[in-house]
Each structure stands twice: as structure tokens, then as C-alpha cells.
Amino acid sequence: MLNKNYTVFIGCEADFDAAEIVLFGAPYDSTTSYRPGARFGCRAIRTESDGLETYSPYQDKDLGDRAICDCGDIELPFGDSAAALGLIEERAAAILQAGKIPFMLGGEHLVTYAAVRAAFAKYPGLNIIHFDAHTDLRNDYLGVQLSHACVMRRCWDLLGDGKIWQFGIRSGDKPEFAWAAAGHTHLQKFDFSGLDGVLQKLSGQPVYFTLDLDVLDPAYLPGTGTPEAGGVTFRELLDAALAVCQNADIVALDVNELAPNLDASGVSTAVAGKLVRELLLAI
């Protein structure tokens, strides 16, 4: 599984067999409807990770004390979503079958659907905790069902009502909000209110955690395809994400929608990389 022609995320040099967590990249963004570039996200996070330390002063932990394997990016065929999702699902399933936690770096948000399929196959009672600016609940987008704008709807096709917990949502069309409110998903607008209660409720249940970086206010992360004003701060996100990782039974997770080409300052990539480090240490 390991082609070694790539830069690994700082401190993630364990062999696959020895690892508890396995990082991999899914550099796909063919359905991005507004501004592409999420394909470059996973590579940028790795390449720029040498600007980070392995130590977290937030958690007083060090990546050097964890067994994490970074097995690089999957080579994906642009413009063929079904094929790309198949390859991603295969990778996630292999990691899960080996008893490890897959940690996927996107790519656009559609890639989550593939990893969720793999996780759901192993954990039929799967819940999803979803941080995002967007509902992602359309049934189709210009006729396409495999679209970043539909990814949570596709996951709902698998998981059914009441298993998807959305936070930070501040954009969508009117029918999407109505559809959620009809009991299909739990949708918290704008912030993380109620997260603690949800984490208690989900105690003991398998959780997939998907973090769309555009939940952040674009002041903190301008490098994303569809920036939405009015988001959370980095500290608010970090606190919420650590709460999820420390309290939920995470079986798989992803961080997606960094488009580093849209932020020439490099700050967005640095923010994403630090979040990845903190998640790796908190699981």
C-alpha cells in the first residue's frame, strides 16, 4: 500500500502495521462548483507540516509518542466521481479492516461519502458529527447526485434519520434547512451550542467525525472554495474539535476543503495543519 515518493506529515513516520491511526490523502475536487483547489489540500498540509512542532502546548502531548502512519495520497481520476469514490472507499476499508483509524485529508467534501461507506460497512450504527458552514443536504446539484453539495444527503441515504449531527451551519437553500428540520438531521446553526449534550448522548456509539474547514470564519481560513462570512474562530473550533475527539468514540475522521491555492499567505494551510496535529493527538 505504501509508495514512499512523498513527504509525510510531521511526526507520522510509523509503519502501517505498527500504526493506530493511518493518514491518507484524497486529492479530488472535480465536483467543486465554485472555486476549485481542494485537490491541493492534502499535499499542502503534509508539505508545510515542517513549519509545525510535533508538540502541542494545548494538550501537552507530542506526535513522537504516537504511532501514526501517513500512507500518502491516492491517485484519483479527475472527472469520474464514481471511480474516485470507489478507490477511496477501498483505502478506508483496508485501514478499518486492519483495526486502525483512517484519518482522511481532502480534497473536496464529497470524498467523505466514500470513507463513510467504508465505516458504515463495519459499524452499522454509525453516527456522523459534521462541522461545516454549509448544509450539504441537496438531493442533487444540477442533476448530479455525487456532488460536494449533496454529501451529507448521500450519507443520510446510508445512515437514515437522526444519525447526522451538524454544527456551525450558516448557508444552504431554504428547502435544505426545512428538510433537516423535518427530523432528518440535527442541525445547529452558526455555532457549537449543544455539542456537549450530543457527545453525552452518543457515548458508546461509533462516530465518524467530518470537519469541513469552512466552518471557520474566512478571516481564519480564507483558503477554501466557498468562504462564508460569520463563522467560528480558531479557538472555538479547536475547543469543539478536541471535545469531540476526547469524548466520542471516533472510528474514522476527515478534514477537508482546504484550497491552499486561494490563500497565498499560507496561513490557511498552517491552520489546517495545526488542527490535524491536534486531532491526531486527541483521538
Place this chain on the structure above:
Amino acid sequence: MLNKNYTVFIGCEADFDAAEIVLFGAPYDSTTSYRPGARFGCRAIRTESDGLETYSPYQDKDLGDRAICDCGDIELPFGDSAAALGLIEERAAAILQAGKIPFMLGGEHLVTYAAVRAAFAKYPGLNIIHFDAHTDLRNDYLGVQLSHACVMRRCWDLLGDGKIWQFGIRSGDKPEFAWAAAGHTHLQKFDFSGLDGVLQKLSGQPVYFTLDLDVLDPAYLPGTGTPEAGGVTFRELLDAALAVCQNADIVALDVNELAPNLDASGVSTAVAGKLVRELLLAI
């Protein structure tokens, strides 16, 4: 009045006659003294508005339920401020005479003076609510009286003492602050303190609302000609702007000083567009 060779703001496709609100652009920035580019603001807000939704989860309203006409940009002669202001005033006056609310997209802040002239001609008791980082109260700038740095002073020439209510101000020279404090304008430094009281006081009076986007901290809106550290957050601005639109008797308004060329990430344009949507829905 309508030349149809342009992209309209999302959801603003009403005919002029059917519209309650009429959007138009005033792409002028010839007096900008520091970094030009506000001329590109109005077109960028429209062109990029397809990255927005028509629905607001803040207000639970949709642009599809409003009758708004976007009649495009006025063609303005660069370098001749008197002529440009004349053309803008003409457009605003025509909209007002038709019993509609003109909503102008700048351009630099000087363009406000033209729309205020039109509004003042119809509403002699006009007040101005002014959100800005800058006082804009100089009598002249390098000898020029028709300058973005003098726009509130020019409005005062028309309206007189006590009719201009300034919020968020954090930059100006010493005499400008002193001049304001002498009773010519109401000037609230740094934030929106006291806004609620002002809105009560102005109840029933005609109000022109002018929103210079640089009232935002440049973390939230880097794309503006003269960024000033220490501004308000997006959420603070949104709350204050909604309060104005929902409680004041707005007869005309504008949003100005977006310079999209200064923010390659596109975030500033996205922020401005969302504010325009919220204002359109709140009036």
C-alpha cells in the same frame, strides 16, 4: 434605464417598475488617495454573488420573495468627480422619484455624496447613519473638496449639525475629531455603542444608511483601500446593520469601499456580498 449587458446580483431580477428596491453600481475611485480599486467593487459583488445562496438563515427570508431590480453600473468618467457625481445623483433621483429605495454599490465613499444629494432633495429632514473606520470630515484634501476623505463633511454642508450619526470610527486627524465633538456630528469611536438609543431617537425620520466596509477589522475584510486595524467583527457588523435596517426608516442606502483587487482570496467580496444580501432582506 436598463442596459442588459451585465450580470445581476443573485435573486435580483425584478423589472424596474415592479421593484421596491433598486440596486445600482457607482464604479468610481478617482479620488482614492492611498490604494485604488474600489471601482471594481460593485461588479465583483454582482459577479461573485453566485457563490451565495438567496436564502438567509439569519433572517429566515429569501431574495426570491422580494422584488428587487439590479439595474447595473453607471458608466462614469474617471478623473472628473463633479461630472461623475452628477450622473450618480441623476440615477438615485430617478429611483427615488419612482417611489423606490435606491441601494448603491460603490465605488469609493465619495459617491455617497451624490446619492445623499438626491435623497436630501426629496427628504429635507434627512439623517445619515454612517458606519466607517474613518471620520471623513476633512474640509478638503490637498485642496480638493470632492474627495473620499471629505464625504461626510460635504454631506454636513447639506444637512447641517446633528444629523450625521457616526459609528465605529477609529481614524482621522485631530481636528476632525475635535470638529465632530463641537456638535457637528455624533461620533461613536471604535464600536456601535449607543446605536439602539439612536435608532429610537430617529424613529419616524428619514434615514440614509451608508456603510463603508472598512468599519470591519481588516482580518474580516482585507480588500479595501485604507485598512484600519482594530475594527469590528463580521457578526458585530451584521447585528448592527440589521438593527438599522429593521428599525430605521431607510430611504436610501449604500455599501462602499470594497477593493476586490486587494484581496486575491476573494473573501472580501464574499463578505460584502453577504452583507448586501442581508441588507436587501432586512429593509
Place this chain on the structure above:
Amino acid sequence: MLNKNYTVFIGCEADFDAAEIVLFGAPYDSTTSYRPGARFGCRAIRTESDGLETYSPYQDKDLGDRAICDCGDIELPFGDSAAALGLIEERAAAILQAGKIPFMLGGEHLVTYAAVRAAFAKYPGLNIIHFDAHTDLRNDYLGVQLSHACVMRRCWDLLGDGKIWQFGIRSGDKPEFAWAAAGHTHLQKFDFSGLDGVLQKLSGQPVYFTLDLDVLDPAYLPGTGTPEAGGVTFRELLDAALAVCQNADIVALDVNELAPNLDASGVSTAVAGKLVRELLLAI
């Protein structure tokens, strides 16, 4: 067919019925494998065309004297190439059926395949003159046959041996060059040598002209997905393209692969726009 919510290319304001040539945009780039952004090409060419004059001092002709309709961009579903190509073919076919010349603005080069299908349906003896840095002759790319890297191969599937005339080619894999040399296409490496002879040979035959802007050296056009050093100059390209338009029996044409997001100076868009003007005047 005409949605009027867009900016038209300068001087192209004829009604569809009155037009000899019909411009339209195909903003698709989902199969771009290296750096996306060609989706923004057609809109940028139009929007920035007000920086051009309608008059050409090269040809002493003016767009004001031609009847050209710009019918805007097709709305295309990202990530579903078959569906997107279907919509493009439909548009091109409608223009051809009306007895007009379709002039498509890409988008990535894959979109050419759709317009060629429409042209081939009407003109079974169709030839293609192809200016490009790349062979585009792969049978598939990572298993995908509908890919920008395969577009000339897909056209060959329709037209057969000896009907595709390639110029300026300077990149491809070894098998692609060998495949061309085996008699499938006429391939001129690096420049336009032999073009005059080809134009004589094709006299009286229907020709589709496809111009991939990356045939230019990236010094002249940095804003493209896969820049290839060693290309032709603007003057060399202009001379060759005018020769094609003035001497061949063009039945349809396209200009593609401008990625304006990759050239912040705006020069690439200005270059593309001028080429479009010259082609419109030369046909």
C-alpha cells in the same frame, strides 16, 4: 436559448437570428489533472473584453461591422463529463442547424470533443486543425477516456486517420508521438511549419479549428493549467491563426484552456481576448 444575465464580449450584441457567428462559453474543467481554473476562462474573456477595442489594426476591420451573437455560458454539472458534453453538443448543434458558425470559449480542452461531435454530424468529411502544446492523444488517463488528455484521440475515434492536423506540439508521452507518427494524425512539432501547405490541401473541405492557448510560450500566456516552456510567440500564433481563418473553410471553432486564476496580472486574459477578436474578424 438566451439568458441575458451576463456580460457579452465587446461588440457582439447581435440577436441570435441575425448573427453569422455565435459565441458561447463552456465553463467545464473537471478532468483537468494538474491545475484547475479553465472553468473561469470564458467568463473572464468576456468580462475583461472592455479593455479591448472593437477595431483591429492588424486587419483594418471592426467588430461593429459584423453580426455576432454572444449567447453566454452554458450551465454545466461539474464532475459529470458525459452530461456536460451532452449539453455542449446540444448547444453547438443548435447553432449549426441555424446555419451559423459556433465559436466556443472553454473551459478545458475536453469540451472540444462535444462541439466536434456536433460539427461531424453535419459535416462527415470534417478535418480538425489543432494548435496545442500537447498531443492529447492518450486513449485514457488513469482509466478515464473522457479526459482533457485524450480529447484528440476521442475526435480521432470519430474522424479516423489523417483528418487531424496538429501544430506546435511539444509535450506528450513517447507512445503518443509514436501513435501519431503511425499515420493516425499529422503532427508538426514545436511550430507552424507546413501550415500553408496544409491549408492548400484542405481547400474546400470543412474544418474545425481548435486553439489550445497553451501553444503559446508561457511567457506570453502564463495563465493556463499545464504551461509548457518552448512555445510560440504571440505574433507567430496570430499570423498562423489568421492564416487558418482566412484560408480554411471554418465550420466551427474554439479557444480553450485559459485559466485566468493562474495569472494575477490579467495579461493572459487580455491575450486570449485579443485572439478571440482577431478570429471573429478573420472568419
Place this chain on the structure above:
Amino acid sequence: MLNKNYTVFIGCEADFDAAEIVLFGAPYDSTTSYRPGARFGCRAIRTESDGLETYSPYQDKDLGDRAICDCGDIELPFGDSAAALGLIEERAAAILQAGKIPFMLGGEHLVTYAAVRAAFAKYPGLNIIHFDAHTDLRNDYLGVQLSHACVMRRCWDLLGDGKIWQFGIRSGDKPEFAWAAAGHTHLQKFDFSGLDGVLQKLSGQPVYFTLDLDVLDPAYLPGTGTPEAGGVTFRELLDAALAVCQNADIVALDVNELAPNLDASGVSTAVAGKLVRELLLAI
């Protein structure tokens, strides 16, 4: 006249009284109709001149052997062209009266009109050698006569027929080319053909040399407000400009239309600076 709060062009540290040539900047661009930024040109040329050497291997001369004074930028009122031109004319006249050669760094091309007025007042038989991509011969632009698009027409108002020699021209509207061809100016399209003959003809006559940097192909100088494909190379321009400076009786000159904000690579500024050095050494 000398305010010393600025960086001088490399090697131009002579006192005003001792100088043969006097550099000054005219940072005005209020009439720029397409993309502003020429206001930043003169300061960038100076500030970045420390990336140059004082020695020219082309001419085997060194700025250290010349007496050149750089007296900085004039402070100009944006948005008031008449006032700005008055201040520029005053500066140029003062330099001419002191028996020195004024070398103006723009700013937009309109500033040339002010310096030409000063030169014409001293030299009634003045000729202009004009390198440019654009005719600049409109009588007015959107009703404004003091516009960068009209600057050569304004100069013709002073000098009359047959005194303006234009080279490299490749853009304008049809009436402009016709007006030139009617005998008002000598207009050489695209290149410098015929320059040697012109220089012989002008021998002994006073010449103002105005160099609009957009005569260069935008491959060589992307940082300009209205880039025009199809221009000359740096070496062609350097040869032609040296021919002018070495053979004509230059009484005043300028270099204009660098917009450094439009070229983040800094190359355009480096190109402009090297041209300024070569002109300073060649006069």
C-alpha cells in the same frame, strides 16, 4: 524644491544646482479607465533601483560619472486633473528654466501633457517622439478631455500637425487611426520601422521623448494598466530608445504607465528601472 523624505534612484544623488538631468515623479492615475496603479510607478522604480547596478554593460557607462538629481515625487491631488497638471507643469518649467533636462517618471500617460506644456513654452518648435501601444488620440473619453486616452491629442492641440512621431502603436479605435493618417501625426504601427529616418529628419530640432512602457509586449512588462498583446521585445525597445537618446536633441522626457501592483513578481519594475538607467546614461 527638495523634500528629502524619500529614496532616490540609484546613483542620482547630485544636488539640484549641480545636475544636468533632474528626475521627478508624477504619481497620478485618476483618469486611468481600466486598471489603476500607475500612481505607484515612480516610487517603485526608485525604491527597487537598489536591485540594479549603476554601471551599464550596454553603453559601458556608469551613473556615478553623471550629475543627476532625483528630486522626488510631487504631491498631487487625486481626482482633480487640472490642478495636478498645473503642479507638474510648474515643476517641469522650473527645471527647464534652470537649464536642465526634466526626466519625469509617471504616473499615467496624461502627466505627459503637463511636461509637454512646459517644454513647448520654452521650445516652440517642439517635436514629440512617442513610443506606445495606444494611439492616445481621442478628443475626449466619456466627455473628459484631460484623459490618458487623449494625451497625444492634447499635445497636438499645442504642437499642430506633423510634429508627433508615434511608434509601436497597436491599439485604438478606427477614427483615431484615420485621424492620424489624415496627416495629423506620423504613426508607425507595431514596431520601430522608420525610426532612423525620423531621427535624421529631426536633427537639430528640440525633441520631447515620451515612453509609454506598454509599448513592450506584456510578456516583458505585465505590470501596466492596459496590456496589449503583440508588442516589442525588451531588446527592440532598448535599441530604439538608445537610438533616440543618442541621436535626437532631447529637451525633456518621461517614462510612464508602470503599474507595479499588477505584477507581483516585481519584474515589470525591474524592467522599467533598467530602462530609466539606460536613458539617463544615453542622453
Place this chain on the structure above:
Amino acid sequence: MLNKNYTVFIGCEADFDAAEIVLFGAPYDSTTSYRPGARFGCRAIRTESDGLETYSPYQDKDLGDRAICDCGDIELPFGDSAAALGLIEERAAAILQAGKIPFMLGGEHLVTYAAVRAAFAKYPGLNIIHFDAHTDLRNDYLGVQLSHACVMRRCWDLLGDGKIWQFGIRSGDKPEFAWAAAGHTHLQKFDFSGLDGVLQKLSGQPVYFTLDLDVLDPAYLPGTGTPEAGGVTFRELLDAALAVCQNADIVALDVNELAPNLDASGVSTAVAGKLVRELLLAI
């Protein structure tokens, strides 16, 4: 000491002899390990200071009422840290010997070591108040002891235990935090908690204040070499920095690590310039 070929910071035009505070620049960044550009910081702060006012509405003070000399940048040899530090120390010592306060603009943080040497020579009981995202406490970095990553350790070599007060720290390796915690420095993670108590404790003692701009969250200052998510806001920093300047006995200070090339919007430079103005007024 004064070379007058540079632009001074707005309102800082006093002669050296008359000045209380003396600004100077130390444009060095040769040891920057991640992204260089701090060398451009001091010049950018000065050059762009004309976008600021001399008046502070925060403090109701004006630079026009202070006697401040800006003596420009030192010319430093890149790649030779020992030599560069020697030149900086010399400059700082000369200012201190003249009874004035040196205010240094970096450059990378290593330059602080030179100014601290000069201050320590005059004030043996020197304390350092240090605002930063990074500990800067490594003993060496890849074997180099004169490195930006070691600057506080080098200062500790001089001052000894308990004299360095660090605030806002959120990045470092594990041994650095442990070393600080062992009593070598006072280290406050993440924010300015406890600053007031420290200022009381230091009353009457000489203080060097070093402000690494990356203590700000990168949303507020993206233009820095090693951006660290999770920092303080501009208002938090301004309040803390004013508290230091108004309550401590500042004998020398610096602001460092602005890399303006990394923030094309110019906002980072505007933020830094405003902080410099506020510090100048508050001392």
C-alpha cells in the same frame, strides 16, 4: 549617523539630537528557517506609514507633539549573523549613550539579541517583556546558536534566570517548555494573563520590550514567517502593549517579524504600522 536617502515613518522627522526616541531598522532575516521576508519589514512599515494618521484616537495623542527621529535602516551583510549583530549593537549603543530610547524595527527576531546586548551593557538589571507565539528558547537550531529560534535563550545567557517574561506563547518543542518551567523564564501560554501583576513587580526596573508580531493570530497578521493559529486579537495586543509602555520603565524596544511579502493585501503592514504609532505615543 543619518543617511537621508529613505522615507521616514510618518511624523518622525526630529533631528537625532532633539529626539527622545530613535527609530531604526534592522533588515536581517538570514537565519529565518521557514519563510523569509522579515528583511522587508522595516522598510515597508515606513513606506506605508503614509496610510496612517499621526493622531491616535486610542490615546488622544499625536506624533506631531513628540520628538522622534527615524534614522533609517542599517546596511547589513546577509549570511553573516555575527557581523550583522555587531552593527546593530553598535547602533543601539550609540542611541542609548545619547540618552535616548532605541526603537528597533526588524527584521527577524534574532536582531533583538543585538539590541539587548547594548541595553544590558547600560542596564545590568535588565528585564525583558516578550510577546510572541514561539518560545525561542532552543540552545541551537541545526547547530547554529545565532538563530531566530534561539534568541531568547541567547538573551538568557546574558540576563540569567527569572528576568525574561514571556506572554502569548503557543508553539515550541517539549524541552523548551520544560526548560522555561524549570525556572529559567516566566512563560504565560496563549494570552496576557498575569501581565498586570508582572508590571507591578517590575516597577522601577529597566525593561526591554520585544514584540514579535506573530503573537497576533494570523487572521490579523498573515504576513509573518511562521504563522501560528490561535493567537491574540489586535485589540488584545494593543491593550497589553499599551499597558507595558505606560507602566513599565522601557529603556529600549523593538517590533519584529513582519514579512510584508507574504501578505499581498498590505493589511499586515498596516497593522504593524499602527502598533508602532501607538507604542511611540505610549512610551
Place this chain on the structure above:
Amino acid sequence: MLNKNYTVFIGCEADFDAAEIVLFGAPYDSTTSYRPGARFGCRAIRTESDGLETYSPYQDKDLGDRAICDCGDIELPFGDSAAALGLIEERAAAILQAGKIPFMLGGEHLVTYAAVRAAFAKYPGLNIIHFDAHTDLRNDYLGVQLSHACVMRRCWDLLGDGKIWQFGIRSGDKPEFAWAAAGHTHLQKFDFSGLDGVLQKLSGQPVYFTLDLDVLDPAYLPGTGTPEAGGVTFRELLDAALAVCQNADIVALDVNELAPNLDASGVSTAVAGKLVRELLLAI
């Protein structure tokens, strides 16, 4: 010697022992005096090499048919030139001792001195063929002898008179040109005239080939620290470089001074990568 945590140049995956040519990177730019960023050159060339093909239509050769090892970047201490050069020399010497050709990717030009030391130790009769815009013949730069501006002078210290053959030179100070002309080096200004004769003359002698990418006109390669107008075209450089590699007895070589951060379009990196491919195939 091989740490495998990096992306290798396309097609260069041979083991060290099997390789004829060994690529390595020297990411150092601490002495760059104008605009840093060459440190990022070697990594960018590798990372972006997947935008290239392994096949060259210029030479009809393929990297797949060569045995080339890419052993990654050396970790170098910024700010300590002597130490960095020591590490580079060690790497180059190890490759030479193994009977292979070291191909170094800079980094700034100073790194050449280290590789030349290693080559000279093995080949005392070493000649250098040097393509560059700059003489690089200063004895010191602001007192520093280990500077990019002195690198050919340092090499001359080793090799002595008449062994360095410089082409394309168009910038330097007057004494440098005079020093060369005094017989110390062979210096061809502006272009490659005389290269064929030199190659004949050097037949059978060991040659180090150093290619400073700024020999290209900045139209072709804007991404370099000190761009110099008036350079050669890509095709001129390619022809000359192939002539060197095909006719000279190359014992070691390098390509340096790409600063990818200065060219956001990515074109400069693409140009550099293609040159590296061509050199690898031509040796």
C-alpha cells in the same frame, strides 16, 4: 544517505548504487541580498515535476531509460554559510567518489562553490562553464566573501585564470567587468556567441556546468531573486545547454536561483523543471 521522506523528480527513482547521475537539493539562500526564496527552488522543481512528461520530443529520449537517483534535499543551517557549504561539499564529494555525476538543484548561486570544491578535488584541471545574467565576480559583498555575488570569484580562487567561461552576462559593476577582461575569466556579454568554439577547445577536459536560471529573460522566468531584463529566450538557452551537455565532458553540474515564491503563476518552476529534464537526458 537516503531519507525517503520526500517527492522525487519525475522518473528519477533509481537506487543510489545503480545510478549514473545523482540529483540532490541545496536549499540555501541566506546570502541572497535582494529577494530571498531560492531556498524553495529545489523542492518546487521536484514537487511540480509531475506536471512534466518523462519523454523529451527535443531529444527523443525518455527518463525511463536512464538510471538516475534523486536523493533529496540536504538539511542546511540557515545563516551559517561556512557550515552549509561544508555539508554540500560532503554530499557532492560522496557522489563523485562513487563514480557518479552530481546534479545539484539550488538554492542560491553560492552553493555552487561547495560543489566546485568537491569537483576540483577530484579533477584539478577543472573548467567551469557558467551561464548567468550576473558576473558574480566581486571579492566581497558588504564585507562578506561567502556571498552569492562572489561565487565565481571564489571559484577562481581555486581554479585560477582562464578556467571560467561565462555566457549571457548583462549585469555587474564596472570593476567586475574590468577584472574579467584582465584575463581572469572569459566573459561573453548578453548571449552565447562563441560557445561552439569554447566547447571544441575544452574537448577532453573536465567541465563543471553551472546554470543560473536568471540568464533567461525575466519574461521567461520571473521567479528569481534578481531579475535582469534583456536575457536570452528559453529556446536559446535550451539549445546552448544541450550543446554543453552533449559536447563537454561534464563531471558535475547545477541549476540554481529559481525562487518559486516570486512567480505565483508557477511558470518559472515549470521552465526550470523542463530544463532539468533536458539536462538529465543530454548528459
